[in-house]
Amino acid sequence: MLRRTLLATAAAGLGLMTAGGAMAAGMDKVKACFVYVGPIGDGGWTYQHHQGALAVQEAYGDKVEIQYQESVPEGADAERVLTQMALGGCNIIFTTSFGYMDPTNAVAAKFPDVKFEHATGFKREHPNVSTYNARFYEGRAVQGTIAGMMTKSNKIGYIGSFPIPEVMNGINAYYLAAKKVNPNVELSVVWAFTWFDPAKEADSAKALIDQGVDVIAAHTDSTAPLAEAAKAGGAVIGFGQASDMEAYKPSPRVSSIIDNWAPYYVERVGALLDGTYEQSDVWAGIAGGEVLIGDITDAVPAEVKAAAEKVRDDIAAGTLHPFTGPIKKQDGSDWLAEGATAPDGDLLGMNFYVEGITGDIPK
Template sequence: MTQISKRNLLKSVAWSTLAATAVLVGCSKKEEAAPVAAAPATAPEPAASAAPPKAEPLKIAFAYVGPVGDGGWTFAHDNGRKAVEAEFGDKVVTSYVEKVPEAADAERVFRDMIGQGNKLIFGTTFGYMEPMLKAAADAPKDVKFEHATGYKTAENMRTYDSRTYEGAYMAGVIAGGMTKTNTLGVVGSIPIPEVIRNINSFTLGAQSVNPKIKTKVVWVNEWFNPPKETEAAQSLLNGGADVLFQNTDSSAVLQTAAKANKFAFGWDSDMTAYAPEAHLASAIINWGPYYIKATKDALDGTWTGGTSSWWGVKEGAIDIVSISDKVPADLKEKVEKVKAGLKDGSFQIWKGPLMGQDGKPVLKDGEVADDKFLGGIKFYVKGVEGKVPGG
């Protein structure tokens, strides 16, 4: 083979190799330009909705002037506290401090309640008014205060009361029909309008069935002091009273009457069990309805300060219960009529003509006392003996 032929052969092989390489390169580029489609991504699972955090329970505290076992005033308030627990369950946490004196020490108790995280605080006696006002003035804005039987309010403090004079009047109706001596006796606690109003109302109820009634009063100047209450009750019995009534917190008056084979009433709570033979009836307070409403207001965000509430038979706060079988049917019927009239507003206890102890009119014929009048009573009505302390 000639050299030219060899060169032509090599040239032909070279071109063939280049052509093959070009084809391979071309195929390679085509594959890179059209990569295999990626598998579609899986859609993310929707996030589970987080449960809303459980609201913290409302912390509620009660300050009591007496022991919860007094069988009367404080016992009734504590029943109201228990009614709140039963109504709201784990939405609330309640606590109480008993035997809190009506003095400067009450302010320390209220401040301690604030420090423990309580947002609704109840003070359950008249003498807590000033200490509570002082504590409320410095309290965080979300702390709410409720004061029983007082008359001063603030932006974060309101008052509440029960028309105890309605229960006193109904007890008086029974007393007026049961006395043999026409002399009734009352053991008074502290001579504030609330207590004087109850003594007068008791007397008016008795006079509605027996105009000859006279009422004697002995003051002990304390809410809860069984020995003093016993001594006062005995003094009234010695003075000729054969039916006793009280505006104190223990069952001592009823028990003293029992020992003398006389009659008496329970006050604030049903005291039948303390002396069944002497017990004529109990004028009770049911704080549950108001405490439930106040708690609901706080939970709902509708609570407002600077207001006052005064509830009675109409609202289910006052009643007379456990009337003795010794009480004649006509007296029971009279009490039921009074109760029905108080409930529907057709009967007014404080309606003229009404005379004061001095014989001068305090309400003209047909005139009905308003709450301002009732809240400022510092006089005895005709038929009550003695003088109002400090009057």
């Protein structure tokens, strides 16, 4: 008995030591690779990830080598690109779109020594796969507040990419926040079924404007919806998405959600360098600095700006959750009871509209 315990303890100790040894080893030089879903010049999502990559280079100089591939389609092509990167000596690979989830896990199985970091996904099937995400819906609540107060037609719009939980969070948070400040508000959702197709994004924005919508939020990656809104000559406003999109200030871009990946990338690559790297699942929001609210311009009245900033600050302070009950689902069934806030599990698997939004979610 004693001997057995002793052996077990020794084995565990040995295990810890080797594990600890491997961790403490660190690395002299890290090759960090990034897979982008669009071109860096999209001015939005991919641009912002690339800023993060540049920040890593800035922070560690010679100790890191950056490699990236733009416009990688989600699916089989992604798997090929990932395999090539892993074979090409990448130590850590950041896959920066939801659709890379399965390819990332599949390739990670074949390269246990390479670290994989998948953005916005939830699958960590292997010990070398970590996930990271940002609580974009917190930013949507700020935008919804502006939208609800600014709309003159009481029609606000949302350009959806794909009906995945992240987008559903955004739509529902946007609508709930707008409804809170303007009970008459109606939301139109147009599904573009693309992350990046400026012609289609512009057409979607145009269709919304034709329908009388005067505040547009986009969940796609380019600046095309803002360019379309700009044609309306101040009658239609919108928001920068993923990046600040400051070229469209002060109007139609009245505020923005900025994805600030740089601190996370710097931290993770740093951890790999000094040997403290561990598998993780990070989901930070406004409070954690991963979601920044871009400057609210003077195109909105002071009281709107103040209300939006209060929402932002309350969320940062933790006193306000964008999903606070009572909230019912679209079909009238109960979701959150009075005063309850949405558990993360519900948000990560969200596949429904909240009560008041019309239309069906494409399957």
